[in-house]
Amino acid sequence: MGSPETALALTLSARQASDFELLSNGGFAPLEGFMGAADWRSVCERMRLESGEIWSIPITLATDLEASAGDVVELSAPNGKRLGRLEVSEVFDRDVDTEAELVYRTTDDEHPGVAAIRREGTRCLAGPIEAVALPDHEKAFARRYLTPEESRKAFADRGWKRIVAFQTRNPIHRAHEYLTKAALEVSDGLFLHPLIGETKEGDIPADVRMRCYEILMERYYHPERVILGVNPAKMHYAGPREAVLHAIIRRNYGCTHFIVGRDHAGVGDYYGTYDAQRIFDDIDIGELGIEPLFFEHTFWCQDCEGMASDKTCPHPQESHLFLSGTKVREMLSRGETPPHEFTREEVAAILMDAYGKESATDGR
């Protein structure tokens, strides 16, 4: 404080502040700071930290700030809030193409995760962080904010031993509600843990999604069996590698099981439909510390008279209600309610409201 070493200052991007937050609150345990060259390479090449622990995506701080090992950098949030400091232990250059190829399985700039690391650049500051505060969150998120320590306590207070976590960056339609409830049937409790960090353009904003989650909590989930928390992570769209990171984060929040659906954390056609499930075949689940639960395509089936999946329903596709994302967005924009077998009418109302406003903003 005030000493020459603290003269360096860096305002983190929203994406970096998200990493800072998970490093600070224990969501990224065992990490205690931004990775150095050895961890970066080890994670890229063998999906493990240099120490041997499973870790799937580098957590690095790329910046042009001139700093050297031994420096201390004051860190602040995009809104200027002071967050804490970084003790620089190392300055190194990462090879973005290597990271893209090994972690994202593509070097294509059209991939939003690859584009993001290219924008960030190659020069990274590494070292442990010390937090004095966490980034601010909007009220809608803040009231659902739980640190890993708090969620663990909430689970323990309820006597839950088997807790399944659900990651989402989308509204919860009936297909998702179904798989969370199927997983809950064989668990003690469900942790709805939507991601509220940066997502790509075109994804539904987190505040709109939160309204959808809240109404489902009020009307369709059992209050004694479901906890809604928010995950401050950003999206990498790294598919399989990100499914593993998502599982690790939820392990740290105290969950025992983690739902992995089709094309988890995927984007476009970069990953096979079940690649994010197959990656767990080569992982020792005991070592990982959380067990994945794999789901296939889920839908309403007229012949089953209920929600089902490719695993549980033997009926032909004609019996299934299928709406593409594009079709649903079109309906919502036009103020048409999608079928109640596709989404709860309360959720549809929220999305129609949001899409209507967006259309209005678009000048339509």
Added chain:
Amino acid sequence: MGSPETALALTLSARQASDFELLSNGGFAPLEGFMGAADWRSVCERMRLESGEIWSIPITLATDLEASAGDVVELSAPNGKRLGRLEVSEVFDRDVDTEAELVYRTTDDEHPGVAAIRREGTRCLAGPIEAVALPDHEKAFARRYLTPEESRKAFADRGWKRIVAFQTRNPIHRAHEYLTKAALEVSDGLFLHPLIGETKEGDIPADVRMRCYEILMERYYHPERVILGVNPAKMHYAGPREAVLHAIIRRNYGCTHFIVGRDHAGVGDYYGTYDAQRIFDDIDIGELGIEPLFFEHTFWCQDCEGMASDKTCPHPQESHLFLSGTKVREMLSRGETPPHEFTREEVAAILMDAYGKESATDGR
């Protein structure tokens, strides 16, 4: 063969033949014969074999046949079919009241399992068996007969690693279909494994049940994800202790998970609704070798617009379709189809047919 030692012969009861069958086909592994005094006591008192392995219900051969250690007894099925032989290693008296108290948690003669062991008596022949044949089964069962070795192969051939087993002695209504499918959603395959051994009077006969299972296999379960086999075991109605035995049997058939619902293997009011789940709290699941999946009360909920449970549905009871067993039997006897949200119409038709015939036989 023909030597003086083989002069002894015993025709097994249907219940004993059921035990013989599971001892022979590996369903009762690691048992290789009928238990002696040390195992009997150890199982009653500490739910373990003398060797330390978990075992929950004594498998003993009570008979008045005069025999001594060293004798060989030829065993045959109730229909006279020669099954194999018992090498008598020990003759001992079991204390039926002790077994009733410790295993069945009651000495009440009204309990069908307790009544059965009282009828069998105290004097037991113990020793390893050697099988030359298995008991015959009706064609409807025989075509679905799989030994543990065969079911393991069937699972392996399909590449299933996570296999959930469902025990039942009842028709599968939608509540049961729902829980089997919820369990299947988080597994690779489902093993429907109805019990076809002796059940108590008033239970629906196995042949009628088989017709219900077959039509569900044809119309509502996915052929690539579900295997129907038959379990030759008899019912003990021992609730918690029998839930453990049912799990052990399915472990031997190659399953990794086992569904335990409300009042599993219970009868009357002898056991608390969730006693058969709680018993697993004190069992090392790794040692047991199969993981129980616990389910609560399931039903159709109008507000959920689907099947749900006390865990997953927050709506009031008025929204739930509930029919007592008595009510359903009355409807079926009168030829009234229960609501399609309660049971599939194809199942209702089979049961109405069976109940109609039964009523006709009753002279009505």
